[in-house]
Amino acid sequence: MIKLKIGIQHGSCVDFNGKGLLILGAPRSGKSSLAIACMSIGATLVGDDYINLNVCDNSIIATSPPNIMGKIEISKVGILNCDYTKNTNIDLVINLSEVEKIRFPKRRFINLDSCNVPLIYGGNIPNLHSVAMQFFKKGFAAE
Numbered sequence: 001m002i003k004l005k006i007g008i009q010h011g012s013c014v015d016f017n018g019k020g021l022l023i024l025g026a027p028r029s030g031k032s033s034l035a036i037a038c039m040s041i042g043a044t045l046v047g048d049d050y051i052n053l054n055v056c057d058n059s060i061i062a063t064s065p066p067n068i069m070g071k072i073e074i075s076k077v078g079i080l081n082c083d084y085t086k087n088t089n090i091d092l093v094i095n096l097s098e099v100e101k102i103r104f105p106k107r108r109f110i111n112l113d114s115c116n117v118p119l120i121y122g123g124n125i126p127n128l129h130s131v132a133m134q135f136f137k138k139g140f141a142a143e
Helices: 031-040 128-138
Strands: 007-010 012-016 019-024 044-047 050-056 059-063 071-074 078-081 087-099 108-112 115-123
Touching (some): 012 031, 012 128, 019 031, 019 059, 031 044, 031 087, 044 050, 044 059, 059 115, 115 128
Parallel strands (some): 087 115
Antiparallel strands (some): 007 050, 012 019, 012 044, 071 078, 108 115
């Protein structure tokens, strides 16, 4: 299980019109691929590979280290320049290292300094970029 910490976190982050998606997972689990898939449907990169996390006003804020701002590394392709935004509030976390085993799982949350954010186990789930987009449009259905 990956835990969030203040400071540098290994992961990628994109912004969907002011709503932030933090993508976590083991090396080569597909974090950058999911980020660029999100960018293909309108998200903007915050950062790739390393994300700086802080808490402000009961929200988790993600920023990119300056030396990698506006760059995304795609395995077997290289480093691409891209549009970016300097920061976003994290509203959803997807962990690509965890595989969901239950068809309709109970809501999971991940927290940092008492800020709770919805968590999806994303390993082996196709079209996660579309899942994230729909989540940001309408959220989860009531249980």
